[in-house]
Amino acid sequence: MNEDSSVKTSTEKTSSPVCVGTEDDLKKQRKTMVTVHGREVVIFCHAGMFYAMDCRCYHAGGPLHLGEIEDFNGQPCIVCPWHKYKITLATGEGLYQAVNPREPSSSPKWRSKGVKQRTHSVAVEGGNVYVTLSDLDCRKDSDYYADKFNKRINYPVKK
Numbered sequence: 034m035n036e037d038s039s040v041k042t043s044t045e046k047t048s049s050p051v052c053v054g055t056e057d058d059l060k061k062q063r064k065t066m067v068t069v070h071g072r073e074v075v076i077f078c079h080a081g082m083f084y085a086m087d088c089r090c091y092h093a094g095g096p097l098h099l100g101e102i103e104d105f106n107g108q109p110c111i112v113c114p115w116h117k118y119k120i121t122l123a124t125g126e127g128l129y130q131a132v133n134p135r136e137p138s139s140s141p142k143w144r145s146k147g148v149k150q151r152t153h154s155v156a157v158e159g160g161n162v163y164v165t166l167s168d169l170d171c172r173k174d175s176d177y178y179a180d181k182f183n184k185r186i187n188y189p190v191k192k
């Protein structure tokens with residue numbers, strides 16, 4: 034087997050949806066840690082919607098399944114229990130507040146650091162919840178801690 038075919042096989046293997054539980058159970062639990070193709074993923078149920086993201090925070094690997102969900106700037110976020118970073122559930126963006134130094138009297142505004150945390154897609158079918166891992170070829174900051182904590186998965190390496 035050459036390297037190209039092994040990369041393709043690994044990507045194909047991790048892109049298939051995995052059933053992570055029933056809709057009812059995950060709604061009751063609100064935050065559930067599961068393993069999808071050897072990767073630690075947390076499933077959030079918030080305001081009737083499901084969200085999935087890598088369990089380890091992009092900042093220093095904090096356990097996001099132990100954080101609290103709060104709304105910031107109209108977006109539901111998980112607040113990391115270690116250093117209180119805010120991560121949007123829908124996109125994995127890191128949010129922070131800042132004041133424009135050129136306008137000293139202005140109040141702090143919410144801003145985005147960009148997508149820092151890897152999120153995954155969630156689908157509900159027949160009362161079961163399925164997670165499909167996002168494209169692992171496109172690296173996110175949180176992958177460093179996902180790699181560190183998930184030694185069992187082989188990430189495709191781009192050349």
Ligand code: FES
Binds near residue numbers: 114116117
């Ligand atoms: S580890 Fe999450 S905020 Fe530091």
